[in-house]
Amino acid sequence: xxxxxxxxxxxxVDWCPGCGDYxxxxxxxxxxxxxxLKPWEVAxxxxxxxxxxxxxxxxxxxxxxxxxxxxxxxxxxxxARPDLKVIIDGGDGDLLGIGAGHFVALGxxxxxxxxxxxxxxxxxxxxxxxxxxxxxxxxTKALPKPNLQDAVNPIALAVASGYTFVAxxxxxxxxHLKELIKLAVNHKGSAVIDILQPCVTYNxxxxxxxxxxxxxxxxxxxxxxxVVRDPSExxxxxxxxxxxxxxxxxxVPVGIFYWDQTREPFEERLARRIPSYLxxxxxxxxxxxxxxxxxxxxxxKRIFSGYLVRRRR
Amino acid sequence: xxxxxxxRFLVGGPQGxxxxxxxxxxxxxxxxxxxxVYSTREYFSNIKGRHSYINVRVSHxxxxxxxxxxxxxxxxxxxxxxxxxxxxAPGTVIVYDTAASKVGPDRVPSMExxxxxxxxxxxxxxxxxxxxxxxxxxAEAELGARPLPLDYQALLRSLAGELGIPATRARRFxxxxxxxxxxxxxxxxxxxxxxxxxxxxxxxQGVVEGNMKLAEIVYDTVASAGLRGALxxxxxxxxxxEYFIVSGNDVVAMGKVAGGxxxxxxxxxxxxxxxxFTLEAHENLEADGESLGGVVVFQTEDxxxxxxxxxxxxxxxxxxxxxxxxxxxxxxxEALGWAGINEVPVVVTLYQRGGPSTGMPTRGSQxxxxxxxxxxxxxxxxxxxxxxxxxxxxxxxxxxxxxxERYQTPVIHVLDKFLAxxxxxxxxxxxxxxxxDRGLLAANPGPDYRRFDKSGGPISPRxxxxxxxxxxxxxxxxxxxYGHIDEDPVNRLRMHEARMRxxxxxxxxxxxxxxxxxxYGDGGDFLLVGWGSVKGAALEALETLRGEGLRGAYLxxxxxxxxxxxxxxxxxxxxxxxRVIAVEASYNAMAARLVAQHTGRRIERFILKWTxxxxxxxxxxxxxxxxxxxGSVREVLTYGA
Numbered sequence: 001x002x003x004x005x006x007x008x009x010x011x012x013v014d015w016c017p018g019c020g021d022y023x024x025x026x027x028x029x030x031x032x033x034x035x036x037l038k039p040w041e042v043a044x045x046x047x048x049x050x051x052x053x054x055x056x057x058x059x060x061x062x063x064x065x066x067x068x069x070x071x072x073x074x075x076x077x078x079x080a081r082p083d084l085k086v087i088i089d090g091g092d093g094d095l096l097g098i099g100a101g102h103f104v105a106l107g108x109x110x111x112x113x114x115x116x117x118x119x120x121x122x123x124x125x126x127x128x129x130x131x132x133x134x135x136x137x138x139x140t141k142a143l144p145k146p147n148l149q150d151a152v153n154p155i156a157l158a159v160a161s162g163y164t165f166v167a168x169x170x171x172x173x174x175x176h177l178k179e180l181i182k183l184a185v186n187h188k189g190s191a192v193i194d195i196l197q198p199c200v201t202y203n204x205x206x207x208x209x210x211x212x213x214x215x216x217x218x219x220x221x222x223x224x225x226x227v228v229r230d231p232s233e234x235x236x237x238x239x240x241x242x243x244x245x246x247x248x249x250x251x252v253p254v255g256i257f258y259w260d261q262t263r264e265p266f267e268e269r270l271a272r273r274i275p276s277y278l279x280x281x282x283x284x285x286x287x288x289x290x291x292x293x294x295x296x297x298x299x300x301k302r303i304f305s306g307y308l309v310r311r312r313r
Numbered sequence: 314x315x316x317x318x319x320x321r322f323l324v325g326g327p328q329g330x331x332x333x334x335x336x337x338x339x340x341x342x343x344x345x346x347x348x349x350v351y352s353t354r355e356y357f358s359n360i361k362g363r364h365s366y367i368n369v370r371v372s373h374x375x376x377x378x379x380x381x382x383x384x385x386x387x388x389x390x391x392x393x394x395x396x397x398x399x400x401x402a403p404g405t406v407i408v409y410d411t412a413a414s415k416v417g418p419d420r421v422p423s424m425e426x427x428x429x430x431x432x433x434x435x436x437x438x439x440x441x442x443x444x445x446x447x448x449x450x451x452a453e454a455e456l457g458a459r460p461l462p463l464d465y466q467a468l469l470r471s472l473a474g475e476l477g478i479p480a481t482r483a484r485r486f487x488x489x490x491x492x493x494x495x496x497x498x499x500x501x502x503x504x505x506x507x508x509x510x511x512x513x514x515x516x517x518q519g520v521v522e523g524n525m526k527l528a529e530i531v532y533d534t535v536a537s538a539g540l541r542g543a544l545x546x547x548x549x550x551x552x553x554x555e556y557f558i559v560s561g562n563d564v565v566a567m568g569k570v571a572g573g574x575x576x577x578x579x580x581x582x583x584x585x586x587x588x589x590f591t592l593e594a595h596e597n598l599e600a601d602g603e604s605l606g607g608v609v610v611f612q613t614e615d616x617x618x619x620x621x622x623x624x625x626x627x628x629x630x631x632x633x634x635x636x637x638x639x640x641x642x643x644x645x646x647e648a649l650g651w652a653g654i655n656e657v658p659v660v661v662t663l664y665q666r667g668g669p670s671t672g673m674p675t676r677g678s679q680x681x682x683x684x685x686x687x688x689x690x691x692x693x694x695x696x697x698x699x700x701x702x703x704x705x706x707x708x709x710x711x712x713x714x715x716x717x718e719r720y721q722t723p724v725i726h727v728l729d730k731f732l733a734x735x736x737x738x739x740x741x742x743x744x745x746x747x748x749x750d751r752g753l754l755a756a757n758p759g760p761d762y763r764r765f766d767k768s769g770g771p772i773s774p775r776x777x778x779x780x781x782x783x784x785x786x787x788x789x790x791x792x793x794x795y796g797h798i799d800e801d802p803v804n805r806l807r808m809h810e811a812r813m814r815x816x817x818x819x820x821x822x823x824x825x826x827x828x829x830x831x832x833y834g835d836g837g838d839f840l841l842v843g844w845g846s847v848k849g850a851a852l853e854a855l856e857t858l859r860g861e862g863l864r865g866a867y868l869x870x871x872x873x874x875x876x877x878x879x880x881x882x883x884x885x886x887x888x889x890x891x892r893v894i895a896v897e898a899s900y901n902a903m904a905a906r907l908v909a910q911h912t913g914r915r916i917e918r919f920i921l922k923w924t925x926x927x928x929x930x931x932x933x934x935x936x937x938x939x940x941x942x943x944g945s946v947r948e949v950l951t952y953g954a
Contacts, residue, residue, distance in 0.1 A: 040783055043778055060784055061784050061785060062785075062787070062796070063786075063787045063788075064790070065651065065789065066648060069618070072613065072614075072617065072618035072619075073621045075613075075618070075621075076576065076622030076623055076626040076627075076628075076633065077778060078625075079576060079622065080609075080626035080630070081629040081779040083779075084629070084778070084779050101615060101618075276607050277607055280607070281609075281631075282575035282576040282629075282632075283630040283777060283779065285606040285631075287572075287575065287749055288573065291748045291749060292744070292748065292749070293572065293749055295573075295605060296571075296744050297743055297744040297745070299605065300741070302600035304563075304567055307563060307567075308555055308741070309344045309512065310345065311344075311347045311555065312346065312347075312505070313346060
């Protein structure tokens with residue numbers, strides 16, 4: 001394998017022909033290239049399912065983790081190397097079902113990572129079961145009976161959890177998605193893009209045809225301004241985002257719902273407590289000199305001097 | 314009344330009444346005088362109100378386990394007297410509040426009904442009233458105890474008068490009454506006690522003075538009862554000039570810092586969380602203004618996230634660990650397998666508590682060895698080591714991280730609540746000869762770097778995510794040398810074998826004798842086999858038994874994977890099967906089963922304890938005698954309230 005600045009690998013992409021994942025992969029590769037990032041400055045962290053394979057198709061560090069756990073793996077990686085650009089690829093089931101707790105926790109922290117939700121309303125690799133974004137009452141061709149469980153609203157959940165960049169995209173509009181990814185990656189804080197995509201094999205309801213007639217860009221709405229430039233604007237902008245997030249049916253908005261540029265990312269909160277953190281994060285600290293611990297016996301005593309007592313007699 | 318070399322005291326009261334503070338003050342005061350102190354705490358899963366007690370041993374040499382027959386039972390409340398009077402021995406001083414004299418078990422709502430019934434039965438059978446007074450009289454007449462009744466309210470009123478504060482405000486000094494009574498009984502000088510208070514309440518001179526004033530009042534009262542210095546400690550021998558006063562949780566945190574841990578993740582759980590608190594309190598590694606970096610301590614949303622984030626940190630090259638207990642460890646298991654197949658050096662510090670399920674969350678056990686060794690689907694190498702005392706725990710914390718990186722695999726460091734919550738005086742550990750072994754690192758990896766390159770042996774040269782000029786892939790799927798998914802049967806054959814062979818390599822490199830198992834003493838009439846915090850009780854029980862003419866040895870198991878089969882087999886072979894006794898804090902004696910599995914030698918004598926309370930030296934020695942001399946095959950220990 002040779003160094004590939006186009007972010008492609010030689011691994012055969014084994015998604016179904018026509019899958020929305022292709023659009024996401026292409027948009028992501030183009031975004032990384034246009035951002036001018038070096039492959040080793042980037043880590044793509046995924047969960048399980050069709051979307052989980054994404055890292056293998058990208059020439060950058062790739063960590064294909066457990067079902068639902070991409071966010072905590074990525075969190076540890078980012079905490080250890082805050083200078084890395086960490087991008088999480090997960091399915092709707094992965095991030096909003098089994099991993100929903102982690103999804104919420106990430107928003108609370110505002111860690112500087114990007115989450116891409118491959119949202120196709122079904123569990124593809126296990127043959128089309130309903131995912132947490134499939135509305136109740138509908139029956140895709142793979143389901144034996146109509147879905148009994150209501151859908152979660154990814155945009156509303158993200159806003160409520162505290163994500164500071166919340167957007168939606170449509171996988172088949174690669175250029176629009178690519179631009180959103182670039183903004184999300186450059187945003188300082190937790191960013192999420194809910195990416196609507198068809199599952200050509202198992203989802204016969206939300207098809208390319210269905211989306212094409214409904215998707216419209218928020219940018220085209222007169223007066224739509226999701227940006228929080230001052231903390232005092234947070235409540236109002238969040239309320240508007242939540243209201244907009246409810247729009248689903250004849251019209252499906254894509255674009256940026258909420259973008260708070262004022263909230264401190266987790267890394268900076270940490271750096272206020274550990275002043276050396278950003279310059280000398282956990283993965284880059286020297287811990288030995290010539291094989292001996294940097295924290296030697298004398299230093300250990302000084303660090304933990306609160307535990308030390310001296311004999312008086 | 315003679316001079317003694319050890320004083321054992323039990324101080325009890327409701328959770329939240331300042332017992333721990335009292336024990337800390339005394340521990341510091343005695344340590345500064347040059348004594349060695351051991352204390353262990355029993356408590357309920359409760360914030361305020363339930364019965365808690367601390368067993369303390371102040372001696373000339375370090376004790377590592379609790380021992381029966383306290384010299385003092387000091388009670389903050391009625392429940393302490395009612396719960397512990399049966400533990401009195403000849404000469405035991407019982408310090409209690411006269412105001413509680415008439416209180417019986419039925420007036421103590423926090424007492425569990427079984428305990429109430431037992432107390433009432435003991436007292437009524439012997440003809441005493443079911444009250445504190447009855448209990449004290451029982452202890453005096455039947456067991457030879459010496460009552461030291463004090464009027465706590467009167468003492469506090471005197472204090473209020475001296476300080477010119479309302480009596481209600483003097484109440485916050487209540488825990489100093491039993492504390493000062495113990496200090497006075499053992500002949501601790503007031504200036505030594507002052508040093509303890511000054512240490513504990515640094516910068517709060519008012520609190521120090523209030524406590525000292527009350528201590529003086531209590532000292533006078535104990536003196537007028539004729540008991541001041543009744544348990545006077547012989548002056549301590551020469552020894553180290555300084556000690557760390559540390560719990561098992563603290564000492565693991567210290568080992569981790571020395572060993573280069575820079576990312577600790579955790580989700581709150583008893584009895585592991587205090588380790589992470591200790592780390593967080595020292596997150597800035599500063600020594601005399603020199604910054605040595607920092608440890609990121611990260612509280613996650615659950616234990617799944619805790620281990621996942623630790624793995625993420627390890628992939629980037631940070632030494633990373635998580636600390637948990639049984640229920641949390643159960644949640645971590647899937648990710649442990651991921652670390653196994655991806656050859657990630659992650660350390661899990663596992664503090665065992667009473668299971669299964671929530672079990673007895675604040676009590677101890679050794680029930681999780683099988684979980685540490687066998688949890689998780691599929692085969693993957695892991696190293697499992699356990700520590701028997703604070704000193705072992707310190708060095709093991711470093712060793713765990715070294716082995717994790719050397720063998721690029723998860724390491725589980727098994728401890729227990731007994732060790733976690735016991736506090737000792739530990740001479741600052743030497744780091745002479747201690748090495749940081751980061752394992753095989755890739756030299757100048759380039760664009761064609763292969764994370765799982767097995768061409769040079771089972772251990773692949775490691776590069777870190779984020780390292781310049783190199784990228785790599787990881788996946789929980791079986792993978793090729795680049796880390797891409799690969800289900801080819803020949804690839805699988807090779808990769809799986811290479812991973813498993815790392816454990817064989819560890820077995821070749823880590824010495825069995827002394828490193829994976831330690832034999833204390835040899836020959837004799839019997840062999841005790843144990844692990845973890847059994848060590849302290851076992852070694853002291855051997856001494857006690859030697860005094861009674863019974864000689865034995867103790868085989869201390871330290872590493873369970875890779876198991877020291879050859880050495881253990883050799884040691885066991887020199888004893889008749891009826892003289893090899895497994896000592897474990899579980900029902901199943903899991904370590905004994907492992908011995909059989911690895912050596913073919915079945916252990917057929919057992920001393921077991923699963924009440925959640927620690928093994929006491931005396932009960933262990935008596936159980937050994939019953940097996941060795943009385944022909945018993947299985948002894949179940951029950952001491953401790």
